[in-house]
Amino acid sequence: MTSSYVVAGQEIRAILREKTFILLLVIFIGMTLASTYIGWSSAHTIQSVYDATVSLLMQQGSPIPPPPFAGASHLSLLKNMVIYVVLIGALLAITVGYLMGIRDRRAAVTRIIFSRNITKQQFLGGKVLAMFFALGSILLAAAVVSTVSSMLLSQITFTDLVRIASFYGFSLVYLAGFAFLGLSFALTRKTSTLALVIPIIIWVAITFVLPELTSALYPTASLNPTSLQTDVMPSPVLNAIHRAVYPLSISEQFKIVTERILLLPHQPVVTSGLNYPFWLGYVAVPIWTIACLITSLFAIGRLNPSQAELNE
Amino acid sequence: MESNTTKQDYAKGSFIVDTQALTKTYGDFPALKDLELRVLEGEVFGFLGHNGAGKTTTVNILTTLLKPTSGKATVAGCDVVKDGMGVRRQIGYLPESVQLYDGLTANENLEYFARLSGINKPRRRIAEVLDFLHVSYGDKKVSALSRGMRQRIGIAQAIVHGPRIIFLDEPTAGLDPFGVRELRDIILNLNREFGMTIFMNTHLLSEVMQTCSRIGVLSHGKLIYADSLANTLKRFKDEESLEQIYLKIEGNGNNDQ
Numbered sequence: 001m002t003s004s005y006v007v008a009g010q011e012i013r014a015i016l017r018e019k020t021f022i023l024l025l026v027i028f029i030g031m032t033l034a035s036t037y038i039g040w041s042s043a044h045t046i047q048s049v050y051d052a053t054v055s056l057l058m059q060q061g062s063p064i065p066p067p068p069f070a071g072a073s074h075l076s077l078l079k080n081m082v083i084y085v086v087l088i089g090a091l092l093a094i095t096v097g098y099l100m101g102i103r104d105r106r107a108a109v110t111r112i113i114f115s116r117n118i119t120k121q122q123f124l125g126g127k128v129l130a131m132f133f134a135l136g137s138i139l140l141a142a143a144v145v146s147t148v149s150s151m152l153l154s155q156i157t158f159t160d161l162v163r164i165a166s167f168y169g170f171s172l173v174y175l176a177g178f179a180f181l182g183l184s185f186a187l188t189r190k191t192s193t194l195a196l197v198i199p200i201i202i203w204v205a206i207t208f209v210l211p212e213l214t215s216a217l218y219p220t221a222s223l224n225p226t227s228l229q230t231d232v233m234p235s236p237v238l239n240a241i242h243r244a245v246y247p248l249s250i251s252e253q254f255k256i257v258t259e260r261i262l263l264l265p266h267q268p269v270v271t272s273g274l275n276y277p278f279w280l281g282y283v284a285v286p287i288w289t290i291a292c293l294i295t296s297l298f299a300i301g302r303l304n305p306s307q308a309e310l311n312e
Numbered sequence: 313m314e315s316n317t318t319k320q321d322y323a324k325g326s327f328i329v330d331t332q333a334l335t336k337t338y339g340d341f342p343a344l345k346d347l348e349l350r351v352l353e354g355e356v357f358g359f360l361g362h363n364g365a366g367k368t369t370t371v372n373i374l375t376t377l378l379k380p381t382s383g384k385a386t387v388a389g390c391d392v393v394k395d396g397m398g399v400r401r402q403i404g405y406l407p408e409s410v411q412l413y414d415g416l417t418a419n420e421n422l423e424y425f426a427r428l429s430g431i432n433k434p435r436r437r438i439a440e441v442l443d444f445l446h447v448s449y450g451d452k453k454v455s456a457l458s459r460g461m462r463q464r465i466g467i468a469q470a471i472v473h474g475p476r477i478i479f480l481d482e483p484t485a486g487l488d489p490f491g492v493r494e495l496r497d498i499i500l501n502l503n504r505e506f507g508m509t510i511f512m513n514t515h516l517l518s519e520v521m522q523t524c525s526r527i528g529v530l531s532h533g534k535l536i537y538a539d540s541l542a543n544t545l546k547r548f549k550d551e552e553s554l555e556q557i558y559l560k561i562e563g564n565g566n567n568d569q
Contacts, residue, residue, distance in 0.1 A: 006428055017415055107413045117430055304378075
């Protein structure tokens, strides 16, 4: 275990000096801040329009519609964060995993490392510890930014704080899967380009392709968690594909779970004939992460320290 | 081809490297064939051979980086397959064309490798090693160092934990004559002052001549010659240079096959 801590310490020190990582970190934190502001700004605009409309309707003696945000969650300001985690958060996680896996191979020090008192499992353990530390720190910083900005722009309760913490905790589980993917391919591919491109292709498939076969039946749902307006029944073939793919559409599962956590308007992504239990996402996302961890275990098992240098 | 004198010496000594019928194949290609190699503790052993002879494969097996297909090898009394960690605790290793982490300083690199070797507070030890190697650029980033400077840091990582034996794979590759001479002095000092056994893969016969106490010649995965340098020079006294001796040994060995 001590060797794992040594590797973890080295990784943390190295990643904090990576310009790519720092850039993505700044973007992520910036978008967290922007998310709250955009949420507040749109709500503020809608409320202003509503207030102006109410004055007009009162002058005309017309009936007044209910306020647009009556009963809405205080955390609705964070609704864009769900999308940011799925998009830029996952890319950040892939980058973290990739950098941690490729660094030793690029520096051609794998032979030296494995001529020391360390097993492959301890080595991977160190990388995983560092990865959780890096992702955890990023999400913690984002959570602080979300909390402070929500406090400034809205009234949040202790329960809301717990929900924010749960949201970022679940995001960590989701993002860890992508980091494991980045790590796995960085440990095994012959070239650094391939090591980065493959997990990005998987990310594209999970984030954009699979939702096309599920929530894209409702075109706005794949981009924004807006309410379903119509209940479209696809063809039997699409129905069958939908039924098979839905549990595997991890980004969709993540969105559903986190929307529940943040008490955002629930957005059913299956037609009424294809109901899956609400807890599916709570199970599917951790399974995804565990599967990616197992991939990393296979990758480290396949790593040949005597031939681990990159072929470029 | 091993002299009687050497056999007698070896009967008395304790081998820090001992291989028995060590074989490694890559698919159908035999990289090592029944290698029987013995190195005494405290000697500077020069392992010679043409490109692709199997020298690096041998070092990879002896440093536990690669598993043999068959046969047995022990380093410092530990089996390389059954007790890999035991071997690792007692060896240092400098691979060919050492690169290290470019973005870290030399000291940070050394600190990492020292900690991986179980040294919890390595700074004092690193300072001692750098002092021994006359290195004053520990605070510089590795990316700013010349090849010769990097090689010294490479040597430092190999000895920072005080191993009994260090394996050097083509340590002079890419160095200028000044760097080669510096490295030669370091190797000799390590051997004389600390009694470290040096196992050196090399092409440079001039370096073998000036540093090694014993040589082994590997050809097509087989050890075709092993003897002390003094005995070798005596036996091939008609030859003008070590280069000619080497070519003759290689020629004889290949004819024997």
